[in-house]
Amino acid sequence: xxxxxxxxxxxxxxxxxxxxxxxxxxxxxxxxxxxxxxxxxxxxxxxxxxxxxxxxxxxxxxxxxxxxxxxxxxxxxxxxxxxxxxxxxxxxxxxxxxxxxxxxxxxxxxxxxxxxxxxxxxxxxxxxxxxxxxxxxxxxxxxxxxxxxxxxxxxxxxxxxxxxxxxxxxxxxxxxxxxxxxxxxxxxxxxxxxxxxxxxxxxxxxxxxxxxxxxxxxxxxxxxxxxxxxxxxxxxxxxxx
Numbered sequence: 095x096x097x098x099x100x101x102x103x104x105x106x107x108x109x110x111x112x113x114x115x116x117x118x119x120x121x122x123x124x125x126x127x128x129x130x131x132x133x134x135x136x137x138x139x140x141x142x143x144x145x146x147x148x149x150x151x152x153x154x155x156x157x158x159x160x161x162x163x164x165x166x167x168x169x170x171x172x173x174x175x176x177x178x179x180x181x182x183x184x185x186x187x188x189x190x191x192x193x194x195x196x197x198x199x200x201x202x203x204x205x206x207x208x209x210x211x212x213x214x215x216x217x218x219x220x221x222x223x224x225x226x227x228x229x230x231x232x233x234x235x236x237x238x239x240x241x242x243x244x245x246x247x248x249x250x251x252x253x254x255x256x257x258x259x260x261x262x263x264x265x266x267x268x269x270x271x272x273x274x275x276x277x278x279x280x281x282x283x284x285x286x287x288x289x290x291x292x293x294x295x296x297x298x299x300x301x302x303x304x305x306x307x308x309x310x311x312x313x314x315x316x317x318x319x320x321x322x323x324x325x326x327x328x329x330x331x332x333x334x335x
Contacts, residue, residue: 095303095333096140096312098288099133099319099326101126101163103156103175104146110317111146122320130163133319136326140170140192142258142290142314148176152198157189164190174221174258178202183210187217195258197221198231200249201238208252219288220254222246224275225262242275246283256286258314264292268317273301280309290314294323299332 102109108123123129130141143163147155153176154160164171173186174195183194193216200207200220211218223230224242231238242259249257259279261272271292280287287310289302295318302313313333318324 095306095310096288097138097299097326097329097333098140098142098172098312098314099138100142100144100290100314100316101129101133102144102146102316103159106156106159109146110320120320126159127162127166130167133326134167134169137330138169138326140172141167142195143171143173144195145173145175145177149174149197150176152176152178154182154186157186160186160191161189172219174219180206180210183214183218187214193217193219195219195221197223200245201229201231201240204248204252207249207254211253216255218254219256219258220249221258221260222249222279223260223262224272227275230262242279243282246279246285250283250285254285256288256311257283258288258290260290260314261292268292268294268321268323270294270298271302271313273305276302276310277305277308280305283309285309286311288312288314293318296324296328296332299324299329303333 108126108129109119109121111119145154145156170192172193173191178199186194222242228237229240229245269292276289293315
């Protein structure tokens, strides 16, 4: 099972938010490129990069930093945050990013997502961000009257294969992942699921690993790594088959 360190970009710096809320950021590095190199050197198989400014504004804002990260490491990068047009997707992939994570646009323009899934295949990953069972969009600042399970069905219908599922109530809190919701989503959707949000202990990792048979193929880790609660080497060792 994959362990994927997160690099969240705000004003060109590496930060973490609590439950995705503005004004809760902790700055972990002014040099996100160096952070990316560090995670690669410790064995990370891939990196999850989020353009927080892009998520809040609706268009990518940190692509120059993303470009530098892609050039600095050899492992694949997946990028999300404010990517809502086909031209954005093409541009990001041309930079060398391996996967593009789409979120809000899935709600706003499902036909575009369907077209992109046909054209770009598994380079497209869908982010399902849940808050109290409903779908959160626009940098998690709004919710829509749609359950995460319903959105997962729509995603499957448009041809997507892989989902990053985040319980926004857990993200950045170190309160543990929402195991029940993750398991339920994997079982009911039939999609490949990457879990995100709340991992705080080795026990959380063992619990997520037990969901592999249900379709959970990886976990994105942020605050637990940056705070030192878990070392990347420990996490990788646990998730080894």
